[in-house]
Amino acid sequence: MRAQILQRLASGEVLIADGATGTMLQAAGLPTGTPGEAWILERPEEIMRLHRAYVEAGSQIILTTTFGGTRARLKAAGLDVQAGEINRRAAELARQVAGDPSTGSGQGEVYVAGDIGPTGDMMVPLGPLTYEAAVELFAEQAQALAAGGVDCIYIETMSDLNEAKAAVEGVRQRCDLPVFCTFSFDAHGRTSMGVSPAQAARTMVALEVPAIGANCGHAPEEVLDILPQMREAAPDAYLIAKPNAGVPRMVKRQVVYDATPERMAELARRYVEMGACIVGVCCGSSPADIAAIAAALRIG
Amino acid sequence: MANERLFEEMTKAVIAGLPDKARELANEALHAGIDPLAAIEQGFKPGMDVVGEGFARGELFIPDLMMSSKAMQEAIAVLEPEMMKRKQHLQTLGKVVIGTVQGDIHEIGKTLVATMLAANGFEVHDLGVDVSPQQFVNAVREVNADVVGLSALLTTTMLNQEAVILTLKEAGLRDQLKVIIGGVPASPEWAKEIGADAYAENATEAVEVVKGLVQA
Numbered sequence: 001m002r003a004q005i006l007q008r009l010a011s012g013e014v015l016i017a018d019g020a021t022g023t024m025l026q027a028a029g030l031p032t033g034t035p036g037e038a039w040i041l042e043r044p045e046e047i048m049r050l051h052r053a054y055v056e057a058g059s060q061i062i063l064t065t066t067f068g069g070t071r072a073r074l075k076a077a078g079l080d081v082q083a084g085e086i087n088r089r090a091a092e093l094a095r096q097v098a099g100d101p102s103t104g105s106g107q108g109e110v111y112v113a114g115d116i117g118p119t120g121d122m123m124v125p126l127g128p129l130t131y132e133a134a135v136e137l138f139a140e141q142a143q144a145l146a147a148g149g150v151d152c153i154y155i156e157t158m159s160d161l162n163e164a165k166a167a168v169e170g171v172r173q174r175c176d177l178p179v180f181c182t183f184s185f186d187a188h189g190r191t192s193m194g195v196s197p198a199q200a201a202r203t204m205v206a207l208e209v210p211a212i213g214a215n216c217g218h219a220p221e222e223v224l225d226i227l228p229q230m231r232e233a234a235p236d237a238y239l240i241a242k243p244n245a246g247v248p249r250m251v252k253r254q255v256v257y258d259a260t261p262e263r264m265a266e267l268a269r270r271y272v273e274m275g276a277c278i279v280g281v282c283c284g285s286s287p288a289d290i291a292a293i294a295a296a297l298r299i300g
Numbered sequence: 301m302a303n304e305r306l307f308e309e310m311t312k313a314v315i316a317g318l319p320d321k322a323r324e325l326a327n328e329a330l331h332a333g334i335d336p337l338a339a340i341e342q343g344f345k346p347g348m349d350v351v352g353e354g355f356a357r358g359e360l361f362i363p364d365l366m367m368s369s370k371a372m373q374e375a376i377a378v379l380e381p382e383m384m385k386r387k388q389h390l391q392t393l394g395k396v397v398i399g400t401v402q403g404d405i406h407e408i409g410k411t412l413v414a415t416m417l418a419a420n421g422f423e424v425h426d427l428g429v430d431v432s433p434q435q436f437v438n439a440v441r442e443v444n445a446d447v448v449g450l451s452a453l454l455t456t457t458m459l460n461q462e463a464v465i466l467t468l469k470e471a472g473l474r475d476q477l478k479v480i481i482g483g484v485p486a487s488p489e490w491a492k493e494i495g496a497d498a499y500a501e502n503a504t505e506a507v508e509v510v511k512g513l514v515q516a
Contacts, residue, residue, distance in 0.1 A: 023455070023456075026456055032403045032454075032456045032457060033402070033403030033404075033430075033457070076405050120405070122408070125367070126362075126363055126366050126367070187358065187361060187362075188357075188358025189358075190358075190361065191361075192361065192362050192408070193361055193362055193363055194360070194361030194362070194363060194364070248455045248484070248485045249485075249487065249489075250455070250458065250485065250487070250489075250490050250493070253459075255455035255456075255485070284455075
């Protein structure tokens with residue numbers, strides 16, 4: 001029987017998460033404008049291939065490809081009626097790659113994190129989404145992910161503190177899995193909605209969310225400023241760093257994220273020195289970044 | 301003197317983002333017979349300027365900007381009938397057609413720019429998200445736009461900013477208007493490469509840049 005993910009973190013281990021999903025699926029042929037979630041039912045082999053590439057590169061936590069998997073967000077592509085099936089199936093696909101939790105997979109243990117992203121709607125009074133409606137959207141998604149066999153729920157790229165709270169509350173309504181929550185601090189060191197790292201950390205601690213951190217955001221160097229602020233506000237939390245692989249630039253009609261795998265590996269080592277115990281990469285990354293990080297953290 | 305105190309309160313209500321208070325102050329101005337145009341330009345509008353500057357400096361954030369513009373809009377809605385009666389018009393700096401390009405459903409940044417432009421005296425036609433090049437062209441023709449604003453938040457959709465510019469060229473409309481682009485992956489270099497006239501980093505900067513474009 002393998003250790004639960006929180007026990008692994010409690011033992012002081014650093015776990016390596018995965019890298020980008022959307023840009024990788026697009027590289028595999030997902031048309032622009034089609035959400036990656038569409039491939040969960042249509043092209044499950046591509047989803048599994050992506051998970052496998054990250055596991056082979058060294059990921060110990062793989063995130064389900066359900067970032068846009070709330071019913072609200074799937075609606076734009078007309079996939080909302082299949083929301084439950086999409087989330088459950090995504091969890092099953094990741095689970096299949098990660099291995100059977102009752103035995104542990106052969107090559108080290110890989111955990112499946114059920115990924116939940118923002119609904120895409122603004123909350124009252126700025127937008128139409130009520131707190132109760134948000135809770136229900138997240139509850140539905142968490143229930144389906146849990147049914148598919150995830151090890152934890154991983155809420156990410158949050159910018160509105162109320163939406164993050166609604167997500168945590170929704171998840172807890174339908175499952176008793178550990179809940180992680182990370183925010184995107186992309187506006188002068190705060191989220192676009194003005195939430196500071198300390199505010200985010202304090203709020204999540206009050207909700208007894210064990211693992212918190214920063215993902216996406218702006219430049220990955222900014223996480224070096226964010227982690228100490230979160231650590232100060234939440235001395236006992238497990239910290240997560242999963243930034244973008246630099247800032248995107250268009251060079252000769254090709255999108256280039258300016259941080260190389262070597263640079264991401266160097267930054268990963270510094271995140272760990274600052275107390276991060278889950279490290280991964282967000283937009284613009286590939287298994288090459290994860291492989292470089294895995295090599296650096298294992299040697300270091 | 302009383303007017304000045306009221307104007308000050310109006311400015312404060314916009315800065316604090318209080319739509320109810322703004323509406324109340326607008327009504328107070330009407331009852332006192334204050335020129336509605338003066339109430340907007342000397343009372344409410346300076347509040348938007350302060351908020352815009354704070355946003356650009358990273359001291360204020362999206363909720364602040366949205367609540368302040370809501371306060372501004374509420375005030376204008378109250379004052380508009382009286383302005384019509386007096387045959388007054390808010391000064392229109394130009395007509396802007398704005399939207400998020402095809403394949404991209406990111407709304408917030410585009411809406412903030414639209415809101416700030418409207419608050420600063422532009423006639424704004426917001427086409428929403430996932431807007432095709434042809435929809436942009438149609439809207440430009442229909443309203444005789446001076447400026448087109450193209451938002452793209454994804455590295456995969458920013459190529460569609462160029463597609464709009466090419467379609468405007470094919471339609472023979474490119475020379476009669478200015479194009480500004482924005483969005484996380486966009487940059488001044490990208491604007492130059494695809495033949496846009498300008499780029500703006502945020503909603504506050506967009507107002508200044510678009511003002512410059514219509515004066516040029």
